[in-house]
Amino acid sequence: MDKNKQLYIRTAIILAILTVLEIGISYLTISRMGQIVLLMTFAITKMMLVAWIYMHVQHETKTLKWIIFIPIPAGILFTISLMYDIPFRWVV
Numbered sequence: 130m131d132k133n134k135q136l137y138i139r140t141a142i143i144l145a146i147l148t149v150l151e152i153g154i155s156y157l158t159i160s161r162m163g164q165i166v167l168l169m170t171f172a173i174t175k176m177m178l179v180a181w182i183y184m185h186v187q188h189e190t191k192t193l194k195w196i197i198f199i200p201i202p203a204g205i206l207f208t209i210s211l212m213y214d215i216p217f218r219w220v221v
Contacts (some may be wrong), residue, residue, distance in 0.1 A: 140182045147171050162212060169208055173201065 151171050154164055160188070180186050186197060 136182065140178060144178065146177055147175050161215060165208075165212060165215070169205070173207065179181070 151168060152162050154171075157164065159167075180197065185195060189197075
């Protein structure tokens with residue numbers, strides 16, 4: 130079997146396992162904040178895996194890799210900052 134084909138199949142299996150784990154998280158009896166943190170972690174991992182393997186980012190220049198992956202920490206910080214609003218029920 131071609132080496133690239135093995136990589137794609139392995140990546141698809143990993144993505145499927147992460148998806149099943151995400152579904153399983155909804156059945157855990159943990160706090161809502163804990164569920165959100167776990168789901169965001171899995172989502173970011175899956176997003177980076179898809180970008181790295183299927184979009185062939187590993188073959189790009191260093192500058193383009195930085196341009197693609199720099200916004201990720203900003204998104205994480207934005208998500209964390211929004212998590213403080215979870216306990217509040219804002220009515221507009």
